[in-house]
Amino acid sequence: MYSGMDDQALKVDLTPGSNALPCEANALLCLLDDADRAALAPHLELLPFRNGDMIARAGDAADSICFPLTGIAAILDSLEGDRRYAVALVGSEGFIGWQLLLGNERWSHDVVMRAEHGTAMRLSAAALNGILAERPAIRTVLLRFVDVVMTQMSRTIVSSLAHSIERRMARWILLYHDRVREDDICMTHEEFRLMLGVRRSSVTDALHKLEEDEAVRSVRGRVIVRDRERLLRLAGDTYGFAEAEYRRLLGI
8 A cells, every 4th residue: 555645654542532533534433443443552553644645556455455535445446558547535434445344355446535635544464353353343344335236337437328427427436525625626537537538628528517407616627516405316216226225234
């Protein structure tokens, strides 16, 4: 796992009453009981990432899992000719590196920091395996999130086959909006191309239609959410199922 900002990681104290946890905490870590969080605390390292940093590369050894606190980890699949496409997003609601829980010791996707500079907590594979052997409740929480990510990915596939570019764009903007702190989101035409698999001209046309509906405003390199309810109507059934599963399985 890579950090483009700083090679120096910081130890984090997650014990009850600690003030060391950043203000934007990870929901999965906060969901654990005090004893489980205390077991993780000595092994967690706080890492900073810049927008655009490579967090992991497909095929590399997966030596850790990572809990984002801020920013968005974009999960990208690659084809020949260096063509990459977004298949899922993970923010402070979850973690990346689920391959290790599924018996795979290599990253199956590229992972890139998106939307803003971010921070994450890293847990080594060695520490993870030791802790999970003693504390199975942590494994249950993590695997429930893996199921949610798989649901998000499957909706990405189905949406690409069945829905218009405008509807799919509305969905991706909502996924970003769920995971950032502002209505003003850093989303470039190149990112939309990765998410939608279309030409830049098609991205421009779709953005214009969303602007005409007064759902968003597009400025250079950014999208400003003006009316989330309109975005939800535009997205239709492309959005919402994975989010409902997250609430059902994790009670958040």
